[in-house]
Amino acid sequence: MALGLTLAxxxxxxxxGSGGTTTGGGTSQAAAKLKIGLAYDIGxxxxxxxxxxxxxxxxxxxxxxxxxxxxLEAAAGETDAQKEDRLRQLAEGGYTTIIAVGFAYETAxxxxxxxxxxxxxxxxxxxxxxxDNVANLTFAExxxxxxxxxxxxxxxxxxxxxxxxxxxxPLIQKFEVGFTAGVKAAKADATVQVKYLTQPPDFTGxxxxxxGETAAKGMFxxxxxxxxxxxxxxxxxxxxxxxxxxxxGIGVDSDQYNLPALADVKDVIITSMIxxxxxxxxxxxxxxxxxxxxxxxxxxxxxxxxIDYATSGGKIxxxxxxxxxxxAKITSGEIKVPSTK
Amino acid sequence: MTVGGLSVGLETTPTRRGxxxxxxxxxxxxxxxxxxxxxxxxxxxxTDLTSSGTVQAALTAAVPLAMAALAGLWxxxxxxxxxxxxxxxxxxxxxAGYAGYQWGPWAGVVFGLFLGIVxxxxxxxxxxxxxxxxIISGVAINLLAPxxxxxxxxxxxxDAPGGGQKQSPRIEDAAKVTLPGFxxxxxxxxxxxxxxVSDLAGVLRGLTTEISLLTLxxxxxxxxxxxxxxxxxxxxxxxxxxxxxxxxxxxxxxVYKYKYLAVTASGAFAGLGGAFLAVSSGQFRDGxxxxxxxxxxxxxxxxxxxxxxxxxxxxxxxxTDAMALRGSNAVHALLxxxxxxxxxxxxLQYRSGHNVxxxxxxVIGVLFGWWYFTSDQVPPELIGAAPYVVTLLVLxxxxxxxxxxxxxxxxxxxxxxx
Numbered sequence: 001m002a003l004g005l006t007l008a009x010x011x012x013x014x015x016x017g018s019g020g021t022t023t024g025g026g027t028s029q030a031a032a033k034l035k036i037g038l039a040y041d042i043g044x045x046x047x048x049x050x051x052x053x054x055x056x057x058x059x060x061x062x063x064x065x066x067x068x069x070x071x072l073e074a075a076a077g078e079t080d081a082q083k084e085d086r087l088r089q090l091a092e093g094g095y096t097t098i099i100a101v102g103f104a105y106e107t108a109x110x111x112x113x114x115x116x117x118x119x120x121x122x123x124x125x126x127x128x129x130x131x132d133n134v135a136n137l138t139f140a141e142x143x144x145x146x147x148x149x150x151x152x153x154x155x156x157x158x159x160x161x162x163x164x165x166x167x168x169x170p171l172i173q174k175f176e177v178g179f180t181a182g183v184k185a186a187k188a189d190a191t192v193q194v195k196y197l198t199q200p201p202d203f204t205g206x207x208x209x210x211x212g213e214t215a216a217k218g219m220f221x222x223x224x225x226x227x228x229x230x231x232x233x234x235x236x237x238x239x240x241x242x243x244x245x246x247x248x249g250i251g252v253d254s255d256q257y258n259l260p261a262l263a264d265v266k267d268v269i270i271t272s273m274i275x276x277x278x279x280x281x282x283x284x285x286x287x288x289x290x291x292x293x294x295x296x297x298x299x300x301x302x303x304x305x306x307i308d309y310a311t312s313g314g315k316i317x318x319x320x321x322x323x324x325x326x327x328a329k330i331t332s333g334e335i336k337v338p339s340t341k
Numbered sequence: 342m343t344v345g346g347l348s349v350g351l352e353t354t355p356t357r358r359g360x361x362x363x364x365x366x367x368x369x370x371x372x373x374x375x376x377x378x379x380x381x382x383x384x385x386x387x388t389d390l391t392s393s394g395t396v397q398a399a400l401t402a403a404v405p406l407a408m409a410a411l412a413g414l415w416x417x418x419x420x421x422x423x424x425x426x427x428x429x430x431x432x433x434x435x436x437a438g439y440a441g442y443q444w445g446p447w448a449g450v451v452f453g454l455f456l457g458i459v460x461x462x463x464x465x466x467x468x469x470x471x472x473x474x475x476i477i478s479g480v481a482i483n484l485l486a487p488x489x490x491x492x493x494x495x496x497x498x499x500d501a502p503g504g505g506q507k508q509s510p511r512i513e514d515a516a517k518v519t520l521p522g523f524x525x526x527x528x529x530x531x532x533x534x535x536x537x538v539s540d541l542a543g544v545l546r547g548l549t550t551e552i553s554l555l556t557l558x559x560x561x562x563x564x565x566x567x568x569x570x571x572x573x574x575x576x577x578x579x580x581x582x583x584x585x586x587x588x589x590x591x592x593x594x595x596v597y598k599y600k601y602l603a604v605t606a607s608g609a610f611a612g613l614g615g616a617f618l619a620v621s622s623g624q625f626r627d628g629x630x631x632x633x634x635x636x637x638x639x640x641x642x643x644x645x646x647x648x649x650x651x652x653x654x655x656x657x658x659x660x661t662d663a664m665a666l667r668g669s670n671a672v673h674a675l676l677x678x679x680x681x682x683x684x685x686x687x688x689l690q691y692r693s694g695h696n697v698x699x700x701x702x703x704v705i706g707v708l709f710g711w712w713y714f715t716s717d718q719v720p721p722e723l724i725g726a727a728p729y730v731v732t733l734l735v736l737x738x739x740x741x742x743x744x745x746x747x748x749x750x751x752x753x754x755x756x757x758x759x
Contacts, residue, residue, distance in 0.1 A: 044505075045505075046498075046499050047507060168721060195666070199725050207627070211666055213622065214401070214667065217394060218663075218668055222389075236624065261508070261510065261624075262503075
C-alpha cells in the first residue's frame, strides 16, 4: 500500500480538504463544476509518500481547474467491503469521477464500476479491473528499479547489495525483478539479497520501521553495503540502520533525500526510484475535464516520464553518465526490463 | 536469550514435586541449549543462528513484547484479564511520538508511560468499579485507542515538520552502550567459528554491544517486578487478589485498591512497551504495534505467569522474529533445531510417564528433521509464520504445566464471597 515514498513539500500544506471535507464550494455552484472523489490507500494524505504524491496531483488540478473535490481515507486492516462502501459513498454523493489510490482497491473498483456505469473510475497501480468506465494507471516500476540497481552495483564496494520489499505482492515483485536485473546488467557477479518483511494478507510490512531495521541489519551483517528499500514507511528503519553501520540505502517512490522526515539520515540515501503518481492523477483529471477519458491501462514508464531516478545529494554524480546510458537504452527499447520472475 | 537467574521466587505448587530449581540448573539448561544450537549451526552452516547481530536484533524485538507481557502479568496476578494491552501500547506509541520529537526520547518514554496509565485506569474503572466483563472492556480499549491515537496524531502531527496525519516527526533514539574491550574481544573469537566457543562469544557479544538503555531499563523492570510481587507483603496481597479475593477480603485486604493499583501498573507497562517501540523505530506510526500486545500476552502465558518465564517467552519470540527477518537459511536450520528440541521433549515426557504426549512430540520432531534433510529452504510464505509455529508447539506441549491465577477473569464484588 503506501509504497514508501515520501514527498517533501507536502507535509506542511495540508488543510486543503483532508479527511473527508468537501472543499471548493457549496451546492449552488456544484452543478457547473467537475466533481472528483479520491479514495486514499492506508497512510492517507500526509504520509510523505505514495498518497501524498496523489494528493499533490489532485491539489494541482484543483487550483488550476477549480474543481469540486472530496477525499476519503482508508484505515489499516479494512476489508474489501469497506473499500467498496467508500467508493459507493462517493458515487452516490454525485461524484462523477472517482480516483482509487492503490492496488488494494482492485476488487472494490471492479464491483462499483459495474453498478455506476455513468461514473468514470481510475485506479492507480492495478491493471486488474477492466470496464468501459475504468482507467488503469500503472507504472513501469521495474524500469526505475533497474536504474537504481545499476547505481547500486556500480557504487557497491563489496559486490553485495540488498532488496527489502514491504509485502510479498506482485506489485513489489516488479521492483525486485527490475532491481536485480539492473544489478546484474552492471556487474554480472554481484550478489543480491532479497527479503520481504511480511507475506499477504499481512500488510504491516509497509508500516513497521522496526522490521525494516532488523532485516537491513541482517543484510549488512551478511556483507551487503547498499540496500534498496521498497517498503513504504518501513524504509525509515532501513536508512536508520544504514547510517548506524556506515552503509547506504536507496529510496523509493519519491526523492527521499529531500524529505523533511528523513533529514537526519539523508546522507545515506544515494538515490531514489521516483514514481510520479501526481503526474498520473493530474493527467487523468485533465483528460476527464477535456472530455477525453480513455478506458483501459495507461502505463507511465521511463519514456513517458512517469518513472525516474533521483540525483539529489550528489552521491551518484560520478556514475550518472553510465546510468543515463542504460536509461537511453530502455527508452529506445534496446533493453527490455522484465517485470515478473 | 533467556535472562538467567530472573526466575526469582518460583512458586511451589502442590501438584508438582515442590522442588525449587536452583540457578545452577538454569545455567546447565542454558549451556545445553547453546550446545545444541552450536551443533545445529556447525551442521547447517547457518552462522546467523548464534551471531551477535541476531542476538542484538532478538533483544530489540523482545523488549516491547516483554513489556507487554509484564503488563499482562501485573493485571492477571491481581485477577484482571487485560486483553486491552494492544490498545494501551498504541497509546504509548502516540505518547512517545508526541513528547519524543519535541523534548527527546526520555520525555517520550515518560509521556508514553503516562498515556498507558490512562488506558489502564480506564480498564480498571470498567472492570473493577463497574464489574464489566474483562474481555469486553479490553476489546473496547483495543478499538478505542487506535482511533484516539489517530485523531490526536491528525491534530498534532499533520502540521509538524516531517510529520503527517498518521506519523510523527522523527524521535531521537535513546543512547546505546557497549562494554568496551570485551565486545571487541568477543567479536574476534566469534569470527573464528570454533565450535561452541565462538557461538558463546557471539551471544555474549550481542548482549554487550550497542545495547539500548531502554533494553537495560526493561531488564531492571522485569527483575523489580519479580521482587515486588514475590518478595514483599504488597506483592503477596496483590497476588492473593488474583487467587482468592474473598479470602483476601476476609483478611482485611482492600481488594478494589489492589486491583486498581495492579491494572494501572499494567497500563503503565504496556504504555512503556509502546513507547520503547516508537522510540527505537524513530517515530510514531499509525498501526505500528502490529499485534505485539497480543504476542506479549502469549509470552506471559508461555512464561506461566512468572517474570523469568515471560522474559524467556519474549526472548524466544524475538529470536524467531529476528531469524525470520534476517535470512532464510537460518530459518531452515531452525527446522532441525525444532526437531531436536521436540525429541528432547519427547524423552522428558516419556520419563515422567506422559506416553501419548511423548509420542506426539516424537512424531512431530522426526517430521521436522525429515523436512530439514529433504529440503533446501523454507518457502518464504512460511518464514513469517515461524514465531507462531514455535509458540503453538511450545504452548501445546507445555500447557499441562501452566497454572494461571485461580480467580483470573472472574467478576469480584466486595462482600459477596464466592
